[in-house]
Amino acid sequence: MSDNAFDLTRRLFLDRVVQAAALAGMAQLAPWAAASAADPIGRDRVRLGVIGTGDRGRALIQNILKTRNCAVAAICDDYAPHLDKARALLPAATPAFTDHRAMLDAGGIDAVVIATPLHVHAIQTFDALDAGLHVWCEKAMARTIADCTAMVTRSQAAGRILQIGHQRLFNPTYLNALARARAGEIGTITQVRASWHRNRDWRRAVPPGSDLERKLNWRLYRESSAGLMTELATHQIQVANWFFGALPTRVMGSGSICFWKDGREVYDHVALIFDYPGGRKLVYTSLLNNARYGCEEQIMGHKGSIEPELGRIYAETPPRVPGLQQMRRDVAKGRRRTIPIGGATWFPELPVTTPGESLGWGEYDESMLQFEAFAEAVKTGTPAPGLLREAYHASVASLLGESAMDAGQPISWPSGLAFEKLEA
Structure with missing residues (x-):
């Protein structure tokens, strides 16, 4: 790619970011x-x-x-x-x-x-x-x-x-997703589900005979890291705060060293619930021994869902076909699967598989x-x-999550602890 072509690509990219930020009052959001x-x-x-x-x-x-x-x-x-x-x-x-x-x-x-x-x-x-x-x-x-x-x-x-x-x-897909959520396309957002799953031990090789274990593997020790909470979860807590337009009121969770029993001190498996005003929730999981579902967020409203990591927005589907009708169609098409029978009005509670709509701009x-x-x-x-405020609240929330898991009980957001208080 020539310098001129790359400059044009960058300018178009910036234009698209600014256009996304301008939608639905995004001047305040970004x-x-x-x-x-x-x-x-x-x-x-x-x-x-x-x-x-x-x-x-x-x-x-x-x-x-x-x-x-x-x-x-x-x-x-x-x-x-x-x-x-x-x-x-x-x-x-x-x-x-x-x-x-x-x-x-x-x-x-x-x-x-x-x-x-x-x-x-x-x-x-x-x-x-x-x-x-x-x-x-x-x-x-x-x-x-x-x-x-x-x-x-x-x-x-x-x-x-x-x-x-x-x-x-700074991600145009996320900015577009937020603009469309704020415009009401997915209705009232009541839950964000987020996960970041990997399948590796996070351990780095240490030169034989050296004393560099804690230096090179700092992510595995409590003195230098909160593990999954500070290395991964802060990103997705920030996304939840952004879409809810609020801070968590409390967090509860459970953490364990479940798989990588190698002397590490930080959890390799965490599951938390962050409560937000109005009963809304962020449900967060992260683990280090299965990468099937990777990194994702699901922004869930009563009219639809957004998966910004995948760049898709979905409308709630129309009423589904009753179970017996679905079974007849499966038989006609030669499909075989086990289904429970609850009567002619039973609806199978299966995941929605509609393709949804692209949020655009995948190359950036x-x-x-x-x-x-x-x-x-x-x-x-x-x-x-807005940038430092978002980062501060996400970091604080991640550390509160660590404290809640360690204590085995809910931890409330500290009274008076908010970025706006620091600016006063």
Whole structure:
């Protein structure tokens, strides 16, 4: 693809994002879009220093390299194999550091990108803010609610941008889905079902004879991670908050080390219910030993359903054929299956298999777009409205979910704990 063709693709992509954000009052739901539309391709690149060059950090570097208003100006990692892999993605002259404080002291950057283990997000954010830099940080925000709160208040006191990596906020399919839900197409939303299922142990190989187990496998230990809740669930809690337009009132759940009995401390299987005002619920499950249903959300209203991860919207189906009629049709077509018989008026409660309607725009890169929006925020000194609020509430909810599972009893949303209180 030529440079001109790629530029056109990006511009069309941005146009579609802004169009989706404009539907059904989306200026309030995704207010960052207006800022992105003002100057989507900035003339001057914002210089980013990337802290953490593991798998996720390198993926972010590759996304940054696709943008037209960001540049990777420095990289940092205290694990040499990761740093060497990141060097291979960048010009040889790109400065590389093994201590993030040395990178901050060296200057030459406008902002940092933090893609390190969860438990060091807060201190690295504080160090960058103290150095006068803006911060883009991976989700979840931090290991504790206190640190999440401190990250918000410190960024506000410093007058610097703090943006958290919730890329669904930039995904045109999700924006279109939210616009159509807010327009009433699926009726009153009463339940969101979400899951993120994988079939791998999350364990990384440790060099023989080294003491790097907890460093490389930080996701498996409580001191550095809440496991499935902070590594995966925050994305989908944010989606539920978004579609409900509210915060959870309480959460209950059960977690276990059910399959990977390898010395890990975090749960490999979780099931939770988040209550929302009006009796609405987010039902969330995540496990690490079966990937059949993968990552999905089901937004369920009385007129229809939306599955944004699959890019589909479905209307509720008309009355189904009574069971005996269905059986006669199956016999006529040579189909064989066991069905219960409850009389001629019995309706089989089977999953809906209608194809639904596409929500559109399957070819895009929302991870790239979030950095372009971050760069524009850095240039103007104005945070994109709504992003930090969404991230803060999702991180807090994920940590409350961990607490509820540990306690074995419901945990209520803490009184007075909301982003708007921090802004006051």
